[in-house]
Amino acid sequence: MSEEYGSDFLTITDDEGNSYELEHLDTFEHGEDLYMVFLPADLDEKDEDYGLIILKVVEENGEEILTTVDDEAELEKVYNVYMQLLFEAEEEQARAAEGEILPLEQDE
Template sequence: MSEAYGNDFVTLIDEDGNEVEFEHIDTVEYQGTTYLAFIPAELSIEEEAEVVIMQIVSEDGEEMLEAVEDDDIADAVFNMVMERAEAEEDE
């Protein structure tokens, strides 16, 4: 699944209707759902960046990204992404 998305940039619409470009930094599976992590594209990964967690949902057979509303799930996925990033840095 992660190869399909690769390391790429996406434009998301924020709650104010503004287009914001994000960089996809990781894809993780959590409790049977695929989640993608993004950071604002203008920031480097070393900076303190807001990580945006989105989930893949199927609607009418089409995959779409949707914001994760459940804070507990978002936190768990965020922690997985951070652990994986730290493990990569240690290598």
């Protein structure tokens, strides 16, 4: 997971010309694919579509673009991977706050 601080905002435009401002939360790899996680900047918790937006980074004509994850199984899988990464990061922060010494990461 990325270790960047502060908020990054991105405006994206869909195929119909609608613009959306998103807050970039994280970027992570799963398998050989790269995904970016966002929240809508105009977040309304009462909206039924409230929640994380996960977009896939793909290369098209030599340029990286963001695309929706249309396959429900893939979306569920990467959502679960992201939630696990988030849980592990929070767990590490909690241990660090308690003064617990964290093991060194080893390259595999």
